Amino acid sequence: MPGAPGDGTNNQFGGTAENVAMFRYAGSVTMTTQQFAPPPQQRSWAVAAPEGTFTDRADILARIGAVAKADRETAAVVVLTGAAGVGKTAVLHRCAALLRPHFEFAVTADFGPLWPQGGVSLSDALAGMLTELYVDQRWIPATLADRRKRYLSLTEGEKVLVLLDNVHHAAEVLALIPNSRHALVLAASEFSLDDMNVPEESDLAVRADLTPLSGLPEDDAVELLAKICGPARDLGDEGQVRELVGLLGGSPVDLRVAGGRLKTRKTLEVGHLIEELTEELRRAPEEAPRGALGSTNRFDPAYRWLSAPAARMYRLLGALAAPAVPIRIIAAALGVPGEEAGLLADELLRVYLVEELPTGFRLPGAIRRHAHRVARQAADESEAMVEEAVKAWVADAADADYAVNANRLRVTDARRAGREPLCTSSRAAMDWFAANHDALLAVLRTADAGHWDEQTWQLFEAMWPFYSTHKLLHAWREAGALAVKAARRSGPPRVEARIRCYLSRAYVELGEFESAHTELVRARELTEHDEEVKYFASVLDFLGKAKYVEGEFAEALAVYRESLRLHEQIEDRRGIALQSQFVGRCLGELGEHVAALAAFDRADELLADSGDARTLSQIATSRAAVLVALGRDAGAVASLHRAVEIAGALGTVALIDKPLELLADLAHRYGDAEAERTYLRQVCELHDRTGSPRAAEFRRRLDSLTS
Structure with missing residues (x-):
């Protein structure tokens, strides 16, 4: 294998033949990047298909279609308002299907899934939409303001359809209007959003079309009810059928529930159903959320059945x-x-x-x-069921956590013996976390509200692999704060310390270093006298990371060396390897390159048979930077090709672009234009595919070589 650990041959190439030998692996890089994200030319269309029983709404669909196709100076906004159940979400999805030929991208945000325990934050909604636009998690900024800037940059001049569901405030719509006159925003809300229109003097001169949405017209409601019941179900007297749809206000949700009952209960007469609903509607309606439209007592008959x-x-x-x-x-x-x-x-x-x-x-x-x-x-019964659901969710999250990395340090094993494993691979586990994150956050909130403290911090610990590699920073911070509170109430000191460490990393990612150090100082106090040294050593690891990110390399080095000493004391082979790697990085930043190279070689040797491809690739890249500083360019090239080879097999974009960039820089230094173009093409492809803000920079550099 090229670039074996410790290959520090000091070769300075000056001729073409030597350059070809030095960069002889450049052509093979293409093989490693084919498996990654879809190319930017592919349209992103993150919208569910419309319901098969969708009926009418022809006037509204025509109006929205006219808005979408009109030539205008700014983005257009249409807000559908109406009571729950009148079909707002269905109209959004139907519009998306009809308008697909007119837009290149469609992105979505739903602000309602976590009701009633808080909602989806605007910042996290933006993160989700950036992901739908193929922006890799590494390139999603930490702050709401920066995320919005990135969103506006990506949507500039593009034909973008934005679907926003369960909107509560006008600000949620205004912040997500794309930077394009070709864009259309369709939002749905149970609230009136009277403050939706932007003042004329605003830089964002968008006038929203506020469109109240009521129930279906009588004929269309009758048609929908017939579709739901099917041709085999005789509904009887047409007058009673019309009375029923009128009683339900033409609400598609109510019609589906009523139709479902009629379809499954062949002996249920429409007249009897009318009597049931009339009785329920005579009762005082349940109070809806403040400002929302509609109540829910009309579902009582279906529930009792x-x-x-x-x-x-x-x-x-x-x-x-x-x-x-x-x-x-x-x-x-x-x-x-x-x-x-x-x-x-x-x-x-x-x-x-x-x-x-x-x-x-x-x-x-x-x-x-x-x-x-x-x-x-039925509060007592419900609480007992919810507690069991929370425990099951925690066990599933723990299964996924172990599938990602079975060997990382934890304070507990929350898996349930005898259950079928949830995931069988690291990639499947990470996909599961991504698909279920909103549900897991809701479960964590539920566990906190129920004072199920052990489940609260166990779930947060299990979610560490996901949070540590994704940019849902505000959700991470919220979940961590709840878990710290729970650990403080119920867990031994090492539990609280571990949870504080996880939370500290969120603060580091957000640039809130004072808060990060507050958590880490307390974690250090909680573990420095722990009989199991590994927990204190791990706290030092987190502290070293915070110092390193702040650019305090000397302080980070001192902390990492202390952590390394403790791992050596307990003979933790993996811990020794990881801390050696971090020591090497700090030494490299401080200019102690020979010592840094020795540290990397030690880490590489200890992990050689571990199967930890991620860390091995990172070590190879870090070693290459040190070899370049030492003038050992041939060894650096070999080490970088090793990093690319490992990362390519792992399928991790985040590990492959940096070594390719360094290879392009080295090829440029040696005047090997062919190798530089090869590397830069791969760099451009990866940055384009992942929505990197540096994509244009590398594209200009490549163009300058080919012009």
Whole structure:
């Protein structure tokens, strides 16, 4: 293998033949980058398909279509307002399907999944939208202001469709308007958003079209009800059918629930259903959230019709503030086998009280509030079920955590013996964390509210692999603060220290170093007398990282050396290797290159048989920078090719661009234009694919070589 550890041959090439030998692996780099993210030319269309039973709304669809196709000076904004259940989300998705030929990109944000325990922050919504635009997590800025600047830069002049659901405030819409006159923003809200229009003197001169959305017209409502019930179901007297859809206000959600009951209960007459609903609507309506439109008591008849086990599942979903709940969590919470839980879900699906998503089962907005109300009415039972659901979720997160890295230091093993493993690979586990993050944050909030302290900090610890590699910094900070509070109440000192360390890294990523050091000082106090030295050594590791990021390399070196000494004391081979790597980085920054190279070689040797490809690739890149400083360029090139080879096999974009950049720089120094172009093409491709803000910089450099 080229560039074996310690290859520090001091070769200074001056001729073409030697340059070819030095960069002889340049042509093979192409093979390592084919497996990564979609190219920027591919359209991002992160929108679910519309419902198959969608009916009418022709006037609104036509109006929105005209707005989308019109020539205008600024982005257009259309806000659909109306009570829960009138079909706002369905209209958004139908519009996206109809308008797809007119836009290159469609991005989405839903501010409602975590109701009623807080919502999705605007900053995290922007992070999600940047991800949908193929921006790698490394390039997503930490602050809301910088994320918005990046969003505006990426959308400048582009044909972008933005779908915003469950909006609560006008600011959520205004902050997400793209920087393009070709853009269209479609937002849906239960709130009036009277302050939506931007003042004329604003730099963002957008006038919003506020469009109230009511129930379907009578004929269309009758058509939708017939579609739901199917041709085999005779609904009887047409006058009664029209009376029923009028009673329901033409609400698509209500019509689906009523139609589901009529379809599954062949003996239920429309007249009897009208009597049930009329009785419910005579009652005082439940108070809706302040400023929202509509109430939920109209779902009582459908709820009372459910079998007792299905009604229990419905209450469970209402008590869980999560965007979707997997069937294995439902089964664990109800204490039933998975097959039985699946049958209960089928019963709820047949009457349209739940929706099935790839990540689990979800209650539609208006129904979710009803389910939350009936769950509160059975508070003791609901609390017990929710606690079991939280424990099951923690166990799943722990499974995923171990799939990412079974050997990292933890203060507990929250996995459940006898359960089928959730993930079988690191990549699958990280995908699971990404798909379920909003649900996990909701679960963590639920655990905190229920004072289930052990589950709170265990879940946060299990989420460390995801948070440490993604940029959901505000969610990370919130989750960490809740976990620290729980650990302080319930855990031994080492638990609190460990959780504070995880939280400190979020502060470091946010640039809030004072807060980071507050957490780390307390963590150090909690572990410096711990009989298990590894916990104190780990605190020093986190402290060294904070110092290193701040640019205080001498202080970071002292901390890392102390951590290294402790790992040597307990003969922790992996710990010794990692701390040696960090010591080497600090020495390199301080100009002590020979000592740095020795530290890297020690780390590499200790990890040679570990299978830790990520760390081995990072060591190879760090060693190369030191070899360049020592004038050992041939060894640096070999080490960089080794880093690329390892990272390519791992499929990690974050590890491959830096060595390629260094290789391009070295090729430029030696005047090898062919090798430099080869490396720069790969660098440009990776930066383009990952939405890097440096993409244009490297593209200009490549163009200068080919012009």
